[in-house]
Amino acid sequence: MFRFHRIANFAVKSIRPAIKCNKHDTLETQRYLLITHRFYSNKKKDDTTCRKTEPIKEIDKSKLNPSDCKPRDLKPCKPPESVVCDRKPVPSLQECPKPNLMSDMPKPDCAWEAAEARQRQRNRLILILGAVLAALSIGTVFFYLRQKNTPVKEKKIKKKISSKKKRTPQKIPADPREIPKDVPYLLIGGGTTAFSAFRAIKSADPLAKVLVVSSDGYYPYMRPPLSKEIWYSEDSQLTKNLEFKQWNGSQRSLFYEPEDFYTKCKDLLASPNGGVAVARGWSISHIDVVARVAYLENGDAIKYDKCLIATGATPKNLDVFEVAEGERLEQIKSVAIIGGGFLGSELACSLAHKMKDNPSLKIFQIFKESGNLGKVLPEYLSFWTTDKVKSLGVEVMSDSEVTAAVPKDGRVKLTLSNGDPLVVDQVIVAVGVKPNTQMAEKSDLEVDPDLDGFLVNTELQARSHLYIAGDSACFYDVKLGRRRVEHHDHAVISGRLAGENMTGAAKPYLHQSMFWSDLGPDVGFEAIGIVDSKLPTVGVFAKATDRDNPKALVTTTDEGLRASSEDEIPEECKKFVAKSDDAQKKALEKRKALSKPRDGEDFGKGIIFYLRDDIVVGIMLWNVFNRMQVARQVLQDEKKYDDLNEVAKLFNIHEE
Structure with a gap:
């Protein structure tokens, strides 16, 4: 600003000789032209010296009117009037007989303070408005780019369901004071694992007092029939009562034990014969493993001597359905099942059978694999199973995924x-x-980073007094390494072993659990060990009879609940592997064509061996039942067999 004034003064002085003013107008010009470059100071009135910046010629001071050096008749709230005339040069600053004092300045005659406040307010509003518009513009651009580059998310379905469907489990007992606060045995979770554990505890210690804390609103019940037998019942009242018919027609309840089997929570500690009490609808937030104290969700503490965590697992969901509401499966014309594994394939077959009398109903099954159970079955058997599912009326959409809903x-x-x-x-x-391990961090428990689940040893121990079993346990298998299994048989066996060890047995988990799946009453299989379609397989099949199906098995045993990966390509085979994308696509199509069943080909029953380093690590019994002990023996031997056809004979698959 200082430099600007110096340049302006220099320009005025430079053009001064060209200005000619008559004597009459000289003083009028001074009023305005001297405003921009007149020097003001705060010197005292008796100080008559003027500051001089350069030598000037002597002038006759008597001809000057001192009052003309005063800045009179100023109008600070208005700009000066422009002067354009032919006048003489105006006197310079130094020609004043005495300096101009700030105190001599006239006072403004307008409300400049109010005007300045209004101007500041306007400037502030303009600034705020500009900031808001800029933020909206940036947000709009960001939202547009995000919507353009990300898949469409599902919006919440407007159709509502009844309050009964959406209600949270009822807490029984409603008063937390009725829940015992010091128990010998505490089981966290109320599923199959907990049921198997407290049966083992009561067998070893008949007077044991066991408290089960379950977030579920029901007593322990079976899960497998929910995707199989319960859909084949034609009696709707039977289903409403949570009962089902097995393949042989016998009737059974979903619950393992009737309600009168259990003891009320408030009566557990006073019971002379012990018992099992279930606190339904309650959950444990965390455990103090050092003090042996578990904390309810409301903060109440429960002391224990031995504890079992059997929290199980929660169904996974797709991102596009995270905000979707549950719906009742009633009066529908079409349903889509997403998933081609055990549960998805079983549900597809079960719903197709249930709706067979309703030709207007359409059932779609969508999965990203090439065939049903593609992660488990060899490719040729997966394609055969897909054809079987299609024959039931299901429209199978393989090699597909849902990207939006x-x-x-x-x-x-x-x-x-x-x-x-x-x-x-x-x-x-x-x-x-996915396993329920939410309490792990707050309870100082370790979770496996690859397999998920609480880390436990071969005795299913996380601490000397704390056991973990079922779907949420990642245990060490002495034969196959660290594993986490999500099947019914594993829940039964691991729960039983944990219950026995809680009463002092100290047994290792050496049992090879099995799993099974039924695609209706005519096709079923049992498997044990590592069953992965990525492994090399050898299948030996025979013609099936009427006795080789799940229905015949249940008729014989009257029991529907059957319980008791390598991606590296060998070096010599790499030269045959397709390299380009087009070559890989053609190779895949050719392999699918070769793997598809030939006309008339029927895999009635057989044995599929899964190999790793030429050693059998997994066995699947396809429509072959009551041979699981033989399969366990083959796995235990860990041998390399020259001819697996001879091994298959041990299962008597060629018997009529």
Whole structure:
């Protein structure tokens, strides 16, 4: 600013000789031209010296009117009037007989303070408005780019369900004071694992007092029939009573034990014969493993001598369905099942059978694998199973994924990975489970980073007094290494072993658990060990008879609950592997064509061996039952067999 004034003064002085003013107008000009470069100071009135910046010629001071050096008649709130005339040069600053004092300045005659406040307010409003507009512009651009580069998320379906469907489990007992606060045995979780554990505890210690804390609103019940037998019942009242018919027609309840089997929570400690009490609808937030204290969700503490964590697992979901509401499976015309594993395939077959008398109902099954159970079965058997599922009336959409889901006229519009739309009434998501390990961090318990689940040793111990079993346990298998299993048989066996060890048995987990799946009453299989379609397999099949199916097994045993990966390519084979994308695509299509069943080919029953380093690590019994002990023996031997056809004879698959 100082430099600007110096340049302005220099310019005025430079053009001064060209200005000519008459004597009459000289003083009028001074009023305005001297405003911009007149020097003001705060010197005292008796100080008559003027500051001089350069030598000037002597002038006759008598001709000057001292009052003309005063800045009179100023109008600070208005700009000076422009002067354009032919006048003489105005006197310079130093020609004043005495300096101009700030105190001699006239006072402004307008309300400049109010005007300045209004101007500041306007400037502030303009600044705020500009900031808001800039933020909105940036947000709009960001939202547009994000919507453009990310898949469409599903919006919440407007169709509501009844309050009964959405209610949280009822807490029984409602008063937490009725829950015992010091128990010998505490079981966290109320599923199959906990049921098997407290049966083992009561067998070893008949007077034991066991408290089960379950977030579920029901007593322990079976899970496998929920995707199989319960859908084959034609009696709706039977289903409402949570009962089902097994394949042989015998009737059974979903609950392991009737309600009168259990002791009320408030009566548990006073019971002379002990008992099992279940606090339903309650959950444990964390455990103090040093003090042996578990804390309820409301903060109440429960002391224990021995504790079992059997929290199980929670169904996984797809991102596009995270905000979707549950729906009742009633009065529908179409349903889509997402998932091609055990649960998805079983549900597809079960729903197709249940709706066989309703030809207008359409059932779609969508999964990313090439065939049903593609992660478990060899490719040729997976394709054969897919054809079997299609024959039941299910429209199978393999090699597909759901990328978006939006509501449309009270239904759900799905967008598949190939871009095709699919509109259905209901959607069932069956894409696996994840273990419930939420209490791990706060309870100082370790979780396996690869397999998930609480880390335990071979005795299923996380601490000397704390045991973990079932789906949420990642245990050490002395034969196959560290594992985490999500099947019914494992829940039964690991729960039983944990219960026995809680009473002092100290047994290692050496049992090879099995799992099974039934695609209706005519096709079923049992498996043991590592069953992975990525492993090399050898299958030996024979013609099936009427006795080789799940229905015949249940008729014989009257029991429907059957319980008792390598990606590296060998070096010599790499030269045959397709390298380009087109070559890989053609090779895949050719392999699919060769793997598809030939006309008339029927895999009635057989044995599939899964190999790792030429050693059998997994066995699947396809429509072969009551041979699991033989399979366990083959796995235990850990031999390399020259001819697996001879091994298959041990299972008597060729018997009529």
